[in-house]
Amino acid sequence: MVNGYTGKILRVDLSKKTSSIEKPEEKLYRKYLGGRNWAAHYLLKENKPKIDAFDPDNHLLFFTSVVTGAPVSGACRYTAATKSPLTGGFAESEAGGFWGPELKFAGYDGIIIQGRAAEPVYLFLHDDQIEFKSAEHLWGRTTKEVLSTIRKENKDEKIRVVQIGPAGEKLIRYANVVNELTHFNGRTGIGAVMGSKNLRAIAVRGKAKLQFSDQETITGLARYFNEKFKSNDGMLFHRDLGTTKAVAPLQSLGLLPTRNFQFSTCDGAEKITGEVIKETIRVREHSCWACSVRCKKNVGIDGEIKVDPDYGCPEYETLGAFGPLCGITDLTVISKANELCNKYGMDTISTGATIAFIMECYERGLVDKEFLDGHDASFGNSDTLLALVESIAERKGVGDLLAEGSLRAARKIGKGAAKYTVQVKGQEAPLHEPRGKWGQGLSFSISPTGADHLVVAHDQVFEQEGEPLEEIKPLGIYETLVSTDLSPSKVRKLVYLQFAWSLYNVLDMCIFVGVPENTMFTFNDLVKLVSATTGWNVSLFELLKAAERSITMARAFNVREGFSSKDDTLPPRFFEPVGSGPFKGQKIPEDLLKQAVQLYYSILGWDTQGVPTAAKLIELDIEWVGTGK
């Protein structure tokens, strides 16, 4: 381990049960840095164009970065990627926890998985060994059972496991990848691809101590972070409540998606806030690897409905998806739905949003009780919610349809149901209301993974009026962003913010410790961190170019899979007026969005269909993308 990376990438062929090691040269590590860049690089180089997501040759990738495993808050994440069974495009999702660092302790920067095992297996990486172990006995079992079984049968409680749940086995198109029961590569259905490969889990035990180039600076950054943390209200609030902190402010801002985005305020939201969770059902807290924030919480309920605290606490997105989006404000029900998803390995956003979609279809009379196996799917019906979550996980009855995601379900239903799906490129929107922050609308439209707030995310924080945050000025943004604006000047700012946010996914850094809104690690601190782990005298120019590289490679992948500008838009819902709250009556102007998308392309160096130009590929030093090799 030198320069922030082990230098080894593990390649596994599940069909042949073989493995090999690849050693990219140093300049490739510097050019790609990690996570999303490696993912896009290997998918473009190795995946067959237009391959079916469930084809054994669809590659499944796990990657860390050159900072993963450095003992500072936030440097604990890893990227999972593949071709998405949900969108048909670039699938990528990051997760925290412990598995990413553990992979590096075991001596690997990433894993490339190809082929399909003849029968269920799991991989066990330890002591330079790569074991293909039977997972017959794990198949169909909950994530918790599998985690403990793997540890038990290998006699090592320190083993870290990424796995799918039964939902992944059953190819639920939004099945996720789970580690430690509370950390998820949640979006784009990567778990289903893992399931299609008969790969239930990758267990890792690493014993190497990572040596970084400048340990002293890393220690200094960790100390600096901890000091700053003590007096940072934003971060202390985040420690206190985690992402559940968002419910109350979004409700009062009028940005809390409700009843399948028909409304953006929810009566009773005060019953499901982070504050209430803390006071009522929270039983403990936990953390990701080496992070002093400890934003992760656990809730436990021992009543008629029981909720197992080992499955964590619903995050903001989950509270939103099973709560207001479905018209529900019962914490017990939401917590149970969360537990079920985590137990079965399903993305809570897509699960909740697909159910919210069918609820709207039901209320509008497009589907009836019979279609819904006898359920009354009115908004607010908690029993139906929980029943549908179970049905989906088991692909039972209507669950089999809903397991395909809202867009595929709508097409089956017909009768214009598609107009009630709130998705982009087939992926359901996260719990962010773009009509109150238009930049988010652009972000959803052009995200390579469909509606995904972490791809071009910029929060309402950046969109408030007044003085711009000091922390975004190093991006050359000297004026504040106005929420309901999609002018050329706003698009410019969003592009630079996209570069910055993408950098977190390239470095597999947690956004919560680094994003400007928290004013913890500034961009120049990130520069210091990368320099300290690698020994390279990097600059923010270089890092943001790497981020831009990842955006353009992800785009090039989607172009190859058949996406074009027609896919870069929003669902009809966002062109309709919001039904309640401060933004009541507000909608995204469709023409303005179209112009913004075209301008976004131009700024990115893409043509009018969003195809990266030869010049841009050359500029980003990825000329090979244009030629396919």
Place this chain on the structure above:
Amino acid sequence: MVNGYTGKILRVDLSKKTSSIEKPEEKLYRKYLGGRNWAAHYLLKENKPKIDAFDPDNHLLFFTSVVTGAPVSGACRYTAATKSPLTGGFAESEAGGFWGPELKFAGYDGIIIQGRAAEPVYLFLHDDQIEFKSAEHLWGRTTKEVLSTIRKENKDEKIRVVQIGPAGEKLIRYANVVNELTHFNGRTGIGAVMGSKNLRAIAVRGKAKLQFSDQETITGLARYFNEKFKSNDGMLFHRDLGTTKAVAPLQSLGLLPTRNFQFSTCDGAEKITGEVIKETIRVREHSCWACSVRCKKNVGIDGEIKVDPDYGCPEYETLGAFGPLCGITDLTVISKANELCNKYGMDTISTGATIAFIMECYERGLVDKEFLDGHDASFGNSDTLLALVESIAERKGVGDLLAEGSLRAARKIGKGAAKYTVQVKGQEAPLHEPRGKWGQGLSFSISPTGADHLVVAHDQVFEQEGEPLEEIKPLGIYETLVSTDLSPSKVRKLVYLQFAWSLYNVLDMCIFVGVPENTMFTFNDLVKLVSATTGWNVSLFELLKAAERSITMARAFNVREGFSSKDDTLPPRFFEPVGSGPFKGQKIPEDLLKQAVQLYYSILGWDTQGVPTAAKLIELDIEWVGTGK
């Protein structure tokens, strides 16, 4: 003085003899930073399109940056700019010395000069006063006389003066601007514009002490520089010989332009090296403001030909232009030609190159002795060289024609003489042989000021094979540059290097202390310096975007003045084979250059004619350029 700038820009109307103060807001200072950016900004905003360079309304600008006057080596420069009487396009030239810091001590970041004085004047800025003083008694006098007269008549030996010489008064199209007799805004004929305004000089006396945001870091950087300096062979060599160091290596590399670029090695070059100068005619050394390098030298000769040491020492470019380019290897003659140019205020490169051009015309029989007022203009004729320098400065006989520059002279001569001019956009090439470093060829082609090695310069240093310099890696350049290459991948590297080099002109920093080849101030040190002077938490991303902004604004200016892609090429000479040395037979492939220029445009976000696209203007936050206001 806060944040690295005084906050005041002085506007002077010479026609009305009035002045006023403008106070741009902070975010404009952060966006433009200084020098070239302010120049391009004001020329675009205020100059009438297609105005004649000698029209009173052509603005003449002097600007410093947010680091000028910080007591670290290199932060002593300023930019002069206007519309060029030589190229008809963007005129810009930086100079060191003492005047830039002095202007800030006097309370101004820059001066905008418009109009024309009814009779010769000079400006005297001191103690918050702006005096318009008669220059009738200075008109026609040498730069040395004027400098001492101004100091004497204002009873202050500490006054710093920028001035033109008699050449500027006579509108020699490559007249320069001089400060302290040895520092020059040399190129693009800015001195002629100053002359056309009847403005002989701007004398400045400033008494304010600059307060920067973080004095401690600035002191630390100065100390760090001095420490590093002691063990840096490259910089110690530079201190020892200044730019004259270049003669010997360029001769042995085969990159020493000889006889109007017909050859690239010169017999007898060993007689005019920096080493020989040091041993024979050097009498003392001097320095720019607050610089520990002291690269400036003085030569004195007291023989039949006398050379006054107060006019400095010929720099490399001057040695080359009056030496090998004219077939001359006599140090006394070259030193005399240098003294004459500095005394009269003429650019030594254009003067030498125009004479070299006429020498080739003479040898080829396009002009004869009669045309040349009886001179034998064979290459190597020292008497003719010195006589022609005098004639040009006085616009006497053939000098009147040569004072127009080589291209205008060639057009007058006719007979295909233009093919022997070695110029781009009318500005004569500096002493760098692009056929041995093709990147320099691209650089000459697309420079907004015509053939100018400091605009997109990247030296042969970057073009050697082997491991790339550590210092250019933060630009995302991980592979070395090969000299005789203009592949897409090379163009990419050149673009990023152009951003970096342009940053020096935006910050008015001396390239010799900062450029990668000297490994003194790295790019991240520049980031620290700007942060320390301003208190802004800047990044290299932000700084390089500012640099890119300056490139695109300069381009937009030229587009408005009528330039298009047809002007972005090289003179015929560079498409012909080199006549001697290691690169004998080598030429720039014209097709490859065309492709490289087009790719350069695309990467810069310009269309096929080199017109910046709307999207690029938006991205660089200079949308106003497209609309004219």
